[in-house]
Amino acid sequence: MASSQVISQGLDIVDSIDAVRFDTTHHVFRADYDASRESVALATVAVVATAEDRDPADLAPLQSAIDTDALESLFAASDDVSNGCRLTFEYEGFEVTVFSGGVIEAVPMDAPNPRLDAAAGVEPTIEDASQANTVPEHADD
Template identity: 35%
Template sequence: MIHSDLGADVEYDARSNTYRFQRGEHCETNTSTAVVTAVAEAVDREPTELEPLEEQIDSDALDMFFDPDASENGRDRACRVTFPFAGCEVTVNQGRSIVVSAPE
């Protein structure tokens, strides 16, 4: 396990070519920014080199459902969303994890 610039622990699974970013309890980075950072790390590019996240998903909605204070706003934290982004498949889960299936 390694620690990323995102403030998350990262596990890489070579069999499935996936990266699992587990954001720490005190990570205050919003979910949409965390997704961009995680994908950039997985594909070894700068976040500014990636397409805008908004071309694939509503980043405000992503933040609303998955940011740390979402449960305080009455949102159901038991949800998951999967979408394509920058040639990867991204899954954001409850519990502050982001899974990135990197391209081959």
């Protein structure tokens, strides 16, 4: 069961985001926003700024990472929020995924991410310093 904690409430630049939550199991920042009231680009900047605990004005322009006009067009509010559309891109050290229906997730690129590892076919590894110099029992010499 994933646990989460509220990182920020009442974001100033996006009225429809009440909170950004951090999923401690999957290392994901997540926020819901109202696509009929807010710009997806502005909501994305708000989520990443909150995750970084930085002023949004101190971040690189989102246009440096993605065509914001195309982003807005793709996720413009519509009656069909269940179209299953999602877009992932890198911004300010995060892998950001915008989902139709008004959800934004930001994963720190240097954080362990079991979900992304599983999708890439990477097995999780655990390094134990006490076993670093041991030879596996099944090794043939």
